[in-house]
Structures are given as C-alpha cells and as structure tokens.
Amino acid sequence: MNVLVYSGPGTTTESVKHCIDSLRIHLSKFYAVLPVNETVLLAEPWMRKTSMLVIPGGDDLSYCRVLNGAGNRKIKRYVKDGGKFMGFGAGGYFSSARCEFNVGSPLEVSGTRELAFYPGTCKGEVFSRCNKRSHGGAKATKLSVNIRELPNAPEMILSYLNGGSIFMDSSRYRDVKVLARYVGQMGIEDEINAAIIYRKIGKGVIILCGPRPEFSPRSSNKTKGEEGGQVVSKLKADDRNGRVLLREMLRKLGLRVCEDVEDSTPSTTPMYFTSPFPRKIQTLWSNLSHNLEMEKGLFRDNYDTFKFQEVTSQNELEFRDCSIGKNEDSINQAKIISFMTSGQTPTAKLTPYFDMQKYFDSLFRLSTNAVRELGTVLGYSEVVSSTHTLLEQNLQWLKYLPHGLTITASTQVSGRGRGGNIWLNPRGVLPATILLKVPQKEVGPSFIVTLQYVCGLALIEAILGYGSRVNGDGAGYEDMPMRIKWPNDIYMLKPEYFNNRHLDSGSTLNGKEEKYVKVAGSLLSSHCIDSQFYLIWGGGVNVSNDAPTTSLNVVLTRLNELRKENNLPALPQYGLEALLAKIVATIDHFYATFKKSGLSPFLPLYYRRWLHSNQTVAVSGHQGGSRTCIIKGISPEFGLLIAQDVSNQEILHLQPDGNSFDLFKGLVYKKNT
Numbered sequence: 001m002n003v004l005v006y007s008g009p010g011t012t013t014e015s016v017k018h019c020i021d022s023l024r025i026h027l028s029k030f031y032a033v034l035p036v037n038e039t040v041l042l043a044e045p046w047m048r049k050t051s052m053l054v055i056p057g058g059d060d061l062s063y064c065r066v067l068n069g070a071g072n073r074k075i076k077r078y079v080k081d082g083g084k085f086m087g088f089g090a091g092g093y094f095s096s097a098r099c100e101f102n103v104g105s106p107l108e109v110s111g112t113r114e115l116a117f118y119p120g121t122c123k124g125e126v127f128s129r130c131n132k133r134s135h136g137g138a139k140a141t142k143l144s145v146n147i148r149e150l151p152n153a154p155e156m157i158l159s160y161l162n163g164g165s166i167f168m169d170s171s172r173y174r175d176v177k178v179l180a181r182y183v184g185q186m187g188i189e190d191e192i193n194a195a196i197i198y199r200k201i202g203k204g205v206i207i208l209c210g211p212r213p214e215f216s217p218r219s220s221n222k223t224k225g226e227e228g229g230q231v232v233s234k235l236k237a238d239d240r241n242g243r244v245l246l247r248e249m250l251r252k253l254g255l256r257v258c259e260d261v262e263d264s265t266p267s268t269t270p271m272y273f274t275s276p277f278p279r280k281i282q283t284l285w286s287n288l289s290h291n292l293e294m295e296k297g298l299f300r301d302n303y304d305t306f307k308f309q310e311v312t313s314q315n316e317l318e319f320r321d322c323s324i325g326k327n328e329d330s331i332n333q334a335k336i337i338s339f340m341t342s343g344q345t346p347t348a349k350l351t352p353y354f355d356m357q358k359y360f361d362s363l364f365r366l367s368t369n370a371v372r373e374l375g376t377v378l379g380y381s382e383v384v385s386s387t388h389t390l391l392e393q394n395l396q397w398l399k400y401l402p403h404g405l406t407i408t409a410s411t412q413v414s415g416r417g418r419g420g421n422i423w424l425n426p427r428g429v430l431p432a433t434i435l436l437k438v439p440q441k442e443v444g445p446s447f448i449v450t451l452q453y454v455c456g457l458a459l460i461e462a463i464l465g466y467g468s469r470v471n472g473d474g475a476g477y478e479d480m481p482m483r484i485k486w487p488n489d490i491y492m493l494k495p496e497y498f499n500n501r502h503l504d505s506g507s508t509l510n511g512k513e514e515k516y517v518k519v520a521g522s523l524l525s526s527h528c529i530d531s532q533f534y535l536i537w538g539g540g541v542n543v544s545n546d547a548p549t550t551s552l553n554v555v556l557t558r559l560n561e562l563r564k565e566n567n568l569p570a571l572p573q574y575g576l577e578a579l580l581a582k583i584v585a586t587i588d589h590f591y592a593t594f595k596k597s598g599l600s601p602f603l604p605l606y607y608r609r610w611l612h613s614n615q616t617v618a619v620s621g622h623q624g625g626s627r628t629c630i631i632k633g634i635s636p637e638f639g640l641l642i643a644q645d646v647s648n649q650e651i652l653h654l655q656p657d658g659n660s661f662d663l664f665k666g667l668v669y670k671k672n673t
Contacts, residue, residue, distance in 0.1 A: 001051040001549070003031045003255075008038035010062025010090070015212075019056040019088065022214040026247045029426055030256040038066045045662040047078040052255060057089030057162075057212055060099055061109060072114040080202030084253045085117065092165055092208040096122035101165075117206045118197060119173050124165035126186050126210065138162045140234040141211060142183040143195055145245060149179050153248040156183070158238040159195075160215035160231070167210065170194040179207065179249065198252060205253050213246050268413070270336040271381035272351070276360050278343030280377050280402065285310050285339040287400040298334055303393035304385070305334045312342050335390070337379075346380075353410040353427060354380055355577050362581035366469055373591070374404035374434055375584035384409040387433040388538035392525050399529055403437040406584055428545030430576050432583055436535040436591070443533050449639040450599040452524045452656065454590050455537050456488030457606050459522050462586040463490070463541065463552065466574060476571045479559055480552070483516065484610040486641060487656035488523065490541075491516035491611070492550060495558040516611075517549040539583065543574050600636040607633065617666040619643060619652060627652075629668075643668065 003023060007016045016035055023033045031051055040046055053075065055063065067075070079085050085095070093099040093109075097116035100123040101109040127139055141161040145153045157180075170176050170192050180196040196209045217235035235242065243261035250257050275281050288308055292299045299306045340346075345356040356378060363375055384390065387407040391398055410427050438447075460482055467475030481493035497515045522539040542551040553573045560570040593601060607613055612631045620626040629643035629652060640653035654668060661668050 001031055002046075002049055003027055003033045003052045003054065004036045004040075004046060004050050005033065005054045005056060006038075006041065006063075006091075007035035007056075008041075009066050010060070011056055011058040015057040015089070018212075018216050019054060019214050022216050022243075022246060023054070023250075025243065025261070026250055026257045027255065029258050038071065041067065041074065042071050044660070045667060047074065047081070047083065048662070050078070050083065052084040052086065052253065053078065054085075055087045055091030055094055056214070057091065060090040060093040060101070060113075063090065063094045064113070068114055076115060079117070079204035079206060082203035084204060084255065085206040086249075086253070087117070087206070087208045088214055089162070089165075089209070089212050092118075092167070092210050093122045093124070095206070095208050096120065096167070098122070101125070101163075117199065117201060118167055118176065118208055120170065120176075121168045122165045122208070122210070123168050123188055123190075124163050124210070126161065126164035126166060126182060126188060138231045139164075140231050140238075143180040143211065143213075143245075144183050145180045146178055149177055149198065150245070150248040150252060152251075153245050154241040157213075157241045157245050158235055159211040159213050159242060159245075160217075160235055161211045164195075165210035166190050167194040167197045167208065170197060173199075175199055179252070180245070182210075196249070207249055207253060213242060213249070215242075268333065268335065268384060269382040270338050271379050271384060271407075271409075272338050272340060272346050272356070273377065273379045274340040274343070274345050274356060275377045276343065276364075277376060278341060281339050281343070282341045284377070284400070284402060285341055288339075288397060291400055292396060299397070301394035301396045304390065306394075306397065307334045307336045309336070309338050311338045311340050313344070335385070351380060351382065353382060353576075354408065356380055358575075358577040359581050362578040363585060366581060366585040372404075372585070372588050374436075374588040375406045375581070377402055377405045379405065379407040381409045383411045383413065386412050387431050388523075388525070388536060391433060391435060391534075391536045392527075395527060395529065398435075398527065398534055401435055403435065404588075405435040406580075407433045408580055426545050428543055428551065430541045430543050430579060431538070432540070432580055433536060433538045434584065434587060436537065438533045438535060440528060440531045440533055442595075446638040448524060448526050448533075448535065449656065450636075451535065451591075451594060452488055452522075453599060453606060453634065453639055454594045454602055455524060455539070455587055456484060456490075456522050457602055457609065458586040458590045459488075459520060459539050459541070459583060460484055460490050460609055461590075461605075462579070462583040463520065463574075465586065466579060466582055467571070476563070476568070477556075479563075480555060482519070482609075484606065485516075485518075486610060486612055486661050487639075488521060489518055490520035492519040492552075492555055494550060495555055498555065498558045499562065519550065519552060519555075537587070541579065541583075543576060543579060598636065599634070599639060603634060603636060612661075615666060616646075617643065617661075617668050619654070619668045641668070 005016060005019050020033055020035060027033055036046065087095040093101065094113060095115045096113055096118040098112050098121040099110060100121055102125060103110055139161045140158045141164065143157050143159050145155055145157060147153060147155055166182070166186070166188050168190055170178050177198045178192055178194045179198050182193040182195050186193055195211055196207065198205065198207050217232045217239055240261060247257050247261050273281060273284065297307060299308060348355065359378060387409055390407065409431055412431055463482060464478045464480055465474065466477040481498050483491055485491050493516055520539065520541040522537065525536045527534045544551050544553045546554050556571060556573060563570060615631045617629055617631060618626050619629050628646050630646060632642040632644055634640070635642055635653060640655060643652045643654060645652065659668055
C-alpha cells in the first residue's frame with residue numbers, strides 16, 4: 001500500500017523532501033512513501049491503493065487553483081470511505097473550512113475552503129515574517145503535547161515553524177481533539193492555541209498541523225551562521241523527541257509504524273562479483289580496469305561513483321571489507337565492487353543473509369543443460385541503492401558487463417518499480433536484475449515489448465515451479481493461488497480467501513472485494529550502445545516479509561494447512577537462493593525459445609495465469625471518453641492488450657507502457673506522463 005505526498009503546484013522542493021524523508025523513517029517497512037503530482041490525484045484511481053494522503057507545506061492558494069472541484073471531491077470521498085489524511089503548514093489552511101492569513105495586511109489571504117476537514121478557521125501567522133521560500137522567518141517553537149491522546153509522546157517538544165497557524169476556537173467542536181498546542185506568547189489570541197488537531201470524518205481520520213513536525217533538521221545543511229541555521233541547530237538538539245511525536249501521530253491515525261525512531265535507511269555495503277568459472281570474473285575485471293579511467297582509485301559513471309577492487313583470496317577479501325566498513329551515505333558515496341577473480345565466494349561472515357554458493361549449486365541442479373546463458377556471473381550486496389539503477393543509469397561500465405550478469409541484494413534503499421516508483425526494499429523481499437545483450441540487427445520493433453510478457457510469465461512460473469526442474473513435474477507449489485495482472489504484476493490470493501476450492505490456482509476475481517494483493521512484479525528497460533541493445537530485466541518477489549500485505553511464505557503456510565487436510569506432506573518454505581536460481585533458469589529457458597519463435601508460443605500459458613480473460617472493463621482517457629469493453633487477449637506481434645467495445649464491436653489495442661489497470665475496478669486508463 002502507498003502513502004502519497006502531494007508534490008504538484010504550490011509545494012516547494014524542500015517541503016516535499018522533508019515530508020517524504022520523515023515519513024519513510026517511520027513507515028518504510030510497511031508502506032511505499034511516494035510523491036504524486038496533481039495529474040495523479042485528478043485523473044488516476046489512486047484511492048484504493050493508498051493508506052494515507054499528505055498535503056505538505058507550501059502555497060494554499062495554488063492548492064486551491066489545482067484541486068478545487070474534482071480533486072477535492074475525490075479527496076473528501078477517499079477520507080469518508082476510510083482513508084487517512086495529514087496536512088502540514090499550508091496543508092492545514094487548505095484543509096480547514098476557512099483560511100485567514102495576515103488579515104488586514106498586503107499579504108492577506110482569506111476565504112472558505114472546500115475540504116473543511118477542520119470545521120472552523122485556520123488562522124496565521126502565529127509569528128510574523130513568514131517566508132515560504134526560505135528559513136528567514138522560521139522559529140523553533142515550543143509545543144505542549146496532549147499525552148492523553150498521544151501517551152507515548154514527550155510532553156514538550158520543539159517544532160519548526162515558519163509563520164504557522166492556529167486552529168481557532170477548537171473547543172467549540174466536540175469531535176475535534178487537540179493533540180498539541182503552542183506554548184508562550186502568540187501573535188494571535190485564542191483560548192486553546194491549537195497547533196495540531198485530530199478528527200474522525202466518516203470512516204476516515206485526519207490530522208492537521210499548523211507547525212511542521214515533519215521538518216527534519218538532519219536533512220538540512222544549514223549552519224548557525226546561515227539564515228535559519230540557529231533554528232536548525234535548536235531543532236537538532238530536540239530531534240529525537242520530534243521524531244517520537246510524528247511516530248505517535250501516525251500511530252494515532254491507525255498506520256503501522258517502525259518502533260525505532262532513528263533513521264531506518266541502512267548504509268550501503270560492498271558488492272561481490274563471483275562465478276564458478278573464474279575466467280569470467282578475470283575477463284570482467286580486465287575489461288573494466290583497462291577501459292575505464294580511474295581517478296584516485298575511483299571511477300565516476302553517469303549516475304554512481306564506483307571503487308573497483310580485485311580480490312584474489314578469501315583472506316584478502318575479509319581484510320579489505322572489514323577495514324572499509326559501511327558507507328555513511330547510502331545514495332551518494334562510492335559503490336564498492338569486489339571482483340573475486342579466484343572463483344571463491346564470500347564466507348557467511350560477509351554475506352550472512354544470502355549464500356552465493358548455495359545459489360550456484362541450485363542453478364546447476366535445475367537442468368542438465370551444461371551451456372547456459374544467464375546467471376553464471378552473480379553480483380550480491382547486503383545493502384544496495386538499487387540493483388536495477390546500478391546498471392540502467394551507469395552506461396559506461398554497462399558496456400563491459402557480460403551478457404547474463406545477475407545482481408541481487410538483501411536490502412534496496414531505493415528500489416525501482418514500473419512508472420518510476422521508488423521504495424525501500426527490506427530483507428525478505430528478493431530483488432533480481434539480469435542483463436541481456438542483443439545485437440541491434442536482431443531486435444525488431446516489438447522485441448522489447450513482447451519480451452516483457454515472457455519475463456513476467458517466467459517469474460510466476462518460477463514461483464509455481466519451485467522445487468522442480470525447468471519443465472519438470474510439479475512439486476506442489478503449483479497450487480499457490482497466484483495470477484498475473486496485466487502486464488507483469490503478480491498477485492496472490494489473500495490467505496483468508498484461500499481454501500480447498502482454490503488448490504488448482506484457477507480462481508478468478510469475483511466481485512469488487514480486494515481478494516488479491518501484489519506479491520511480485522517486473523520491468524524491462526533498454527539502452528542501445530554501439531549497435532547493441534542492453535536489456536535490463538528487473539524483478540522483485542516478497543518471499544518472507546509479511547508487511548504491508550503478505551508474502552509467499554505466509555500463503556505457503558496456509559497451503560500446507562490445506563495439504564494436511566488432504567493428507568499431503570508439507571512443502572518447505574521458499575528460500576532466497578533456490579528461488580533466484582529458479583527465476584534465472586526459467587528466464588534462460590524461456591528466452592531461448594522467445595528468440596526463435598517470439599511471443600506466440602507463450603500466450604496460451606500467459607492466459608492460464610492472468611486474471612483478465614473476457615473481463616468487462618471501462619477504458620477511459622482515450623478518444624471518445626469512457627467505453628465499456630471486454631478483454632480478448634494479447635496481440636502476438638506487438639504485445640498490445642486487445643479489448644472489444646461492447647456497443648459497436650470496435651477493437652481497441654492498448655500499450656502496456658501507455659496504460660494502467662485498476663484491477664479491482666475493471667478499469668484500464670491511459671497514463672499521464
């Protein structure tokens with residue numbers, strides 16, 4: 001599920017950054033915290049997949065210009081139907097029944113507001129000299145916290161305030177709870193001085209803030225001598241209390257939170273490249289060291305800076321990596337890559353969460369085929385920025401990486417998804433990135449689009465075929481209730497809906513209830529360099545992390561209960577190493593067929609696995625407005641979704657990268673980019 005932070009007109013880059021950074025500290029284990037622009041809020045069906053919507057600090061009038069009318073109607077309906085909402089700073093003005101800012105001055109802004117989540121007036125400034133674009137008028141203001149409502153929060157904290165607002169006459173509204181109030185002399189007279197308020201609205205809940213408790217002093221580079229630097233220094237001294245307050249506010253809204261209020265983004269660690277065929281690593285090391293220009297041991301690529309090092313023995317590896325330690329900055333510091341030219345794999349001491357040798361053993365047990373294209377060179381890091389980004393955004397070293405290179409990690413701090421989504425990928429979620437190199441002359445106009453389907457199909461087949469050889473007899477995992485959502489997302493039936501009737505994995509979506517949750521997905525990106533295509537496939541599978549929805553092993557536990565009822569033995573849980581090997585081997589096998597015969601041979605199996613055969617859907621965002629259509633299939637030549645208009649029998653062809661599918665509403669809509 002998503003926590004969406006509005007980032008469209010009216011917001012500032014800094015307010016969005018502080019909001020996202022602070023929320024991720026508390027929520028990243030359970031939710032994807034993502035920025036969204038006004039187009040998403042206005043045109044896309046975001047409500048069903050969203051746990052909370054946040055309007056950050058900025059310009060209230062700009063928010064009104066963009067969201068008044070249709071946007072606010074969607075937001076109000078979302079909250080009344082059970083959604084959660086937070087507004088910080090200008091988000092508090094915008095979300096109250098009336099806004100009054102600097103009344104009587106040349107800067108006056110006043111008037112009614114549509115959302116009216118606070119039924120009264122939000123009035124400012126609490127202190128004068130507000131400057132939304134700088135810290136010039138900022139203060140570190142004292143807040144007295146209502147510990148009856150937030151029992152685990154500190155009684156008194158310092159919070160960032162740039163102008164600020166009061167929720168006037170809050171005692172008049174019986175359903176409004178004041179979570180914190182200002183302490184000291186204010187520029188506005190009010191009995192309560194309500195700074196942060198909470199209210200239930202329909203089935204949903206909201207929290208609005210006049211100050212900015214999401215402001216993170218550790219994310220600011222201001223020093224005491226700079227504008228606003230003294231304020232930042234004061235807030236740093238009370239930073240932990242501020243984090244606890246924000247955590248308890250999120251808990252009050254009913255969100256799952258990380259108990260540790262410290263920065264939960266781990267530091268990146270060295271990546272190890274190894275292979276059962278040492279010559280492959282030796283060749284890779286030679287190509288990189290001879291063709292890339294190093295400066296003081298570092299190589300600066302298009303996106304990342306790398307420190308490459310050759311490792312000729314296990315002892316040398318342990319000595320080097322123990323002395324290096326972890327990077328302080330998970331995104332900007334040099335990425336350390338150790339090339340194990342001896343053919344050895346790191347010990348469990350260096351890779352406690354993934355056994356590289358077990359992966360290779362599993363890979364070679366899967367098939368008798370001695371010549372395989374993919375997966376015999378493996379890169380692994382305990383913590384990485386993004387396995388996909390390391391290849392996709394760094395074109396200079398990409399030129400010298402081998403066909404079939406596979407990269408994985410235990411944790412990604414900025415994992416990639418379709419549509420550019422970014423999230424923290426915790427342990428228990430298996431990421432995989434595979435490099436395919438194809439001569440340009442072999443790549444037709446639909447090669448990449450249709451290959452996406454084949455790789456997505458290979459991903460689900462690897463999960464369902466776990467424990468057996470490629471194209472071998474099933475081992476029992478084929479009963480896992482998994483289906484493909486067009487084009488490449490994999491959804492799992494929730495354990496509470498999984499019973500004996502679904503043991504054949506043949507269930508279809510029934511009604512509007514969300515019986516399925518996403519458990520895996522994939523994407524394919526490409527570059528053309530020197531007449532050769534570099535195709536980068538990336539996949540992610542939630543193997544054992546049950547937050548925020550479910551995982552393979554949670555549902556497998558339910559499958560084993562059903563197997564026991566049918567006098568069948570329990571299946572072992574999915575293992576990261578064996579599953580990665582199965583994924584690589586299945587893609588390898590499918591890719592060999594795809595190069596010869598294209599998409600056509602795979603479509604019958606794809607239709608068995610997807611959720612959409614003869615599904616009635618509304619197609620919107622295309623010429624002619626919304627149309628009721630029935631899905632007929634996939635075109636084998638170009639990989640287009642075929643839908644037939646029920647009114648005039650017209651055939652529509654939809655591109656997978658130009659459209660999205662709201663599975664539970666039967667809605668195919670055009671993406672806005």
